[in-house]
Amino acid sequence: MIRLGLLLAAFMTLLAAPPALAQSQVRDFVVASKAFDGNKIGVSPQRRVRVYLPDGYDASGRRYPVIYYLHNLFEDERPAFDRDGFAALLDQAIAAKAIPPVIVVAADFSTPLGGSIYTSSPVTGRWDAFMADELVPWTDKQFRTLAGRDSRGLAGDRMGGYGALAFGMRHADVFGSVYALHPVGTGLGLQTMSSRPNWDLIQNARSLDDLKADGFSQLFVAIYQAHLPNPDRPPLYVDLPARKEADGRMVVDMKRTAKLQDSFLLGLNLPRYADNLKTLRGLKFDWGRNDPNPDHVVSNQAFSRALVEFGVPHEAEEYVGGWGDRTWGETGRVYSDMLPFFAQKLVYE
Numbered sequence: 088m089i090r091l092g093l094l095l096a097a098f099m100t101l102l103a104a105p106p107a108l109a110q111s112q113v114r115d116f117v118v119a120s121k122a123f124d125g126n127k128i129g130v131s132p133q134r135r136v137r138v139y140l141p142d143g144y145d146a147s148g149r150r151y152p153v154i155y156y157l158h159n160l161f162e163d164e165r166p167a168f169d170r171d172g173f174a175a176l177l178d179q180a181i182a183a184k185a186i187p188p189v190i191v192v193a194a195d196f197s198t199p200l201g202g203s204i205y206t207s208s209p210v211t212g213r214w215d216a217f218m219a220d221e222l223v224p225w226t227d228k229q230f231r232t233l234a235g236r237d238s239r240g241l242a243g244d245r246m247g248g249y250g251a252l253a254f255g256m257r258h259a260d261v262f263g264s265v266y267a268l269h270p271v272g273t274g275l276g277l278q279t280m281s282s283r284p285n286w287d288l289i290q291n292a293r294s295l296d297d298l299k300a301d302g303f304s305q306l307f308v309a310i311y312q313a314h315l316p317n318p319d320r321p322p323l324y325v326d327l328p329a330r331k332e333a334d335g336r337m338v339v340d341m342k343r344t345a346k347l348q349d350s351f352l353l354g355l356n357l358p359r360y361a362d363n364l365k366t367l368r369g370l371k372f373d374w375g376r377n378d379p380n381p382d383h384v385v386s387n388q389a390f391s392r393a394l395v396e397f398g399v400p401h402e403a404e405e406y407v408g409g410w411g412d413r414t415w416g417e418t419g420r421v422y423s424d425m426l427p428f429f430a431q432k433l434v435y436e
Contacts, residue, residue, distance in 0.1 A: 123212035141188035157243030160202040164193040186430035204313035205250030256360035264432035267372035273390035274354035276382020286331035314350040361397040369432030370401040375408035
């Protein structure tokens with residue numbers, strides 16, 4: 088009886104024990120790139136990469152699809168994991184069978200001004216080549232991936248959402264599905280772009296560091312470096328689309344502004360890339376209705392209508408929320424919408 092009692096006690100202890108914690112891994116690497124040779128602003132060719140490997144990766148022997156995650160402006164590959172708990176959300180979603188096990192790759196797309204705008208430029212570097220020709224092959228070589236476009240997803244947050252849509256447009260042969268969280272730059276808003284920067288600061292800047300006194304000036308010069316680059320015009324290496332006169336009047340350069348809009352705004356890129364987007368297995372983006380910058384709201388609404396006009400299948404959702412405050416956590420868009428989207432759209436082994 089004593090032996091039976093001990094066995095029953097041990098059995099009850101096992102039943103009461105909490106489930107084993109997921110043994111996923113988050114590993115850091117450096118990829119030596121050739122895509123930044125000759126860039127004008129000191130972008131390092133040594134690009135940091137953070138990789139999430141799901142529980143059981145080392146022992147399973149199976150191959151996994153990959154989600155490439157693109158960070159927001161003024162960030163790099165680390166905050167999504169260190170601040171926002173991305174790995175824990177992935178562990179939870181996989182354990183709950185909201186998504187099968189996946190690999191997630193997040194690379195550093197930052198520049199001295201805070202962001203590459205996910206656009207190739209003679210000033211900042213060949214970001215498309217880094218993404219499609221270096222990072223993806225590196226990932227497929229280093230890890231047991233399902234090395235085909237239907238098993239590769241692109242996701243991004245805000246400016247990273249812009250990058251997911253832009254790379255999806257230009258590289259639909261490499262990536263099969265795209266989810267953009269609250270993207271920016273999809274179209275014209277309520278305010279003119281030339282009204283946002285501090286033109287006194289920009290026109291008098293003697294170095295890139297001078298711009299860091301004003302976030303909008305830093306952001307828009309980063310956009311100009313991507314879409315109005317001039318490698319022969321230091322220290323900003325851009326052709327400015329407007330200037331402020333001594334009497335305070337703004338003078339807009341019509342040709343440069345048209346070039347900027349045609350290159351930067353995703354809605355104006357649709358005629359060139361709509362057929363690429365039609366080949367995707369899935370395309371979705373969302374935005375918060377209460378974003379304090381209404382430009383993002385109206386431009387995302389218009390971008391969805393433009394996709395319909397060009398016959399591009401997609402999902403677009405406006406939710407009650409602000410500027411990134413509904414992205415993370417157990418009730419956030421990453422967990423509730425983005426990961427289930429990829430569970431449906433990616434091809435698994």
